[in-house]
Amino acid sequence: MAAPLLEKLSESLGSPEPAIRLILSVLIGYPFALVYRWFLFYQPATVVHLFHICSGLALAAFNFGSQLYHSAVCVFVQFLMLRLMGRTVTGVLSSFTFQMLYLLAGYYYTATEEYDIKWTMPHCVLTLKLIGLAFDFYDGGKEPSQLSADQAKAALPSVPTLLEVFGFSYFYGGFLVGPQFTMRNYQKLVSRELTDCPGKPPNSVVPALKRFALGFLCLAMYAIFSPSFPDTYLLTDEYEAQPFWYRCVFILLWGKFMLYKYVSCWVIAEGVCILAGLGYNGVVNGKHQWDACANMKVWLFETTPLFGGTIASFNINTNAWAARHVFKRLKFLGNKTLSHVATLLFLTIWHGLHSGYILCFSMEFFIITVERQAQALVLDSPLLTSLANSHFYPFVYIVQQFIHWLFMGYPLVPFCLFTYDKWLKVYSSVYFCGHLFFLVAYLILPFLRITLVPKKDRREKKQD
Known part of the structure; x- marks a missing residue:
């Protein structure tokens, strides 16, 4: 039946x-x-x-x-x-x-x-x-x-x-x-x-319903918009015949809406855990917390202009698991970068055997490396710091957010298409723009540092 x-x-x-x-x-x-x-x-x-x-x-x-x-x-x-x-x-x-x-x-x-x-x-x-x-x-x-x-x-x-x-x-x-x-x-x-009322069921109905409502909203957005951005369209001759800017914007929107299938399931499942009591996380500043099973920070996910911010907001418990059981246990290597690479390698294998996973996680590592160098440059440069704190920042934020969303969708192409022939076809159609963008950024950042950071500050940074 x-x-x-x-x-x-x-x-x-x-x-x-x-x-x-x-x-x-x-x-x-x-x-x-x-x-x-x-x-x-x-x-x-x-x-x-x-x-x-x-x-x-x-x-x-x-x-x-x-x-x-x-x-x-x-x-x-x-x-x-x-x-x-x-x-x-x-x-x-x-x-x-x-x-x-x-x-x-x-x-x-x-x-x-x-x-x-x-x-x-x-x-x-x-x-x-x-x-x-x-x-x-x-x-x-x-x-x-x-x-x-x-x-x-x-x-x-x-x-x-x-x-x-x-x-x-x-x-x-x-x-x-x-x-x-x-x-x-x-x-x-x-x-x-795990209750805010010792010996009684937790008062978690309202927090659980809030997560359910948010998860259902994300699910509705996925159901409404994702049919307009199917994975299969990326492999068609029609997509390849579109202008370059169109192909890039399609990847941006496809990646954004595709992620909602994960967001919706995780947020709805978190509501179940909260309702049962597993989401109880003690008291902070006098308020009972229900985020012990939070796998998504949806507001941060939607508003952050940083790739690191997206990673920090997405699949939180899995990332915490990897940090606790892989990254921190590799402390004996004496090198954080090596521990980070080993952790990403584990997560790559854990996701599956397709080549797309390897490309996705290696691209993530490269993007995060470049972003951290760029952030350090902004902090060390008086000119860039003043620009970031000026009334021009809303414009900077829009540009930064566009770059962020575009190149969040870009590594997801091999993650979702899996096989070499498929992701290579899509990347070729956009001329490997993501790889080129971050490679150029990686190469010019040292020269920008020489230009934009005073010599005194550079010397102090080297001594630190």
């Missing part, structure tokens, strides 16, 4: 059926959270774990059928590793290797040249969750002085039970699209600690 209804809904909305199943699954998290609040909040931990496991498995079955066994196998193997290997480096490395190889094998055997919603999509979220679990369990055996503040908060004092591991993995608010959260936070949720 459900299949014909989904087919009709898919046809009427003009969206693939797997996408409809996914968004319905994210939305059904709200009724699940209400069931938990109304009927299960005071129940024993075992009952809550079983509810999370059953609801998560139901969502997996609804979306991927019998292929849900992939997640179940990886969760069970991870539990065995925690139990049998203990707090050892071997346990962490074994977990990392097994989970990543399983994910990459999934990518390899299910790969197509299109973006498909299949079991590997939630599995990449689960992979980080399970690897993070191994790290946090290992950290629980260290002295607190050896850990960063984030690592100390997430460290596990004892091995979690089988029900805890499965409940943590299948929690309906984060199983399909994220966000990432720690086992410690999940344990606090089940033990009723």
Whole structure:
């Protein structure tokens, strides 16, 4: 009965059926959270774990059928590793290797040249969750002085039970699209600690509805505008025949509206976590915070003219996971740039095996490097600093924002088109303008520094 209804809904909305199943699954998290609040909040931990496991498995079955066994196998193997290997480096490395190889094998055997919603999509979220679990369990055996503040908060004092591991993995608010959260936070949720009213369900209905409304607005914008900017148009002769400026502006608008599919899912899923209580983040300046599961800073995403600002506003929990479990653990390399490159390389592989991911993340690294040098130049140059603080800044902001949006869409071309023949065709049609722009900027910035920064300030900077 459900299949014909989904087919009709898919046809009427003009969206693939797997996408409809996914968004319905994210939305059904709200009724699940209400069931938990109304009927299960005071129940024993075992009952809550079983509810999370059953609801998560139901969502997996609804979306991927019998292929849900992939997640179940990886969760069970991870539990065995925690139990049998203990707090050892071997346990962490074994977990990392097994989970990543399983994910990459999934990518390899299910790969197509299109973006498909299949079991590997939630599995990449689960992979980080399970690897993070191994790290946090290992950290629980260290002295607190050896850990960063984030690592100390997430460290596990004892091995979690089988029900805890499965409940943590299948929690309906984060199983399909994220966000990432720690086992410690999940344990606090089940033990009723994540609430602004001790011993009672949290007053989180209004904050959750606000995120739902914002997420639904982003979803509506995606549904309305994205059909006018399809990926496939980038590969047509008609696109290639358009003027150069048109091709660039199309990439700008395509990239902007394409990202709303991620923004909408993450913000709606965050609302589910807030409603359940997982989003509670303590008190700051006398106000209860509900942003523990925030994966998007939508206002910053919309208004920042900086590439670094967009990265800081986008997929926040995954970036925080990578910082805690990859970047900071590479401190022994003694080189932040090397740690940054290694982290981006990990994220590239984690996303998939297509060449487009490599090009996207390498371009991101290059853009951020150039932007940081440009920011340093503006801060060190009296002329540029005065211009940035003058009444001309609104004009500067508009130009900067245009460049920012254009070259945010530019690296997304290979990210979304995947294969070499496709992204090369699009980049050739715009004459590799993004690569050339940032290469020229990188080469001329040192000369601009000589021209615009007083000698005294340059000498002081070198001594620092």
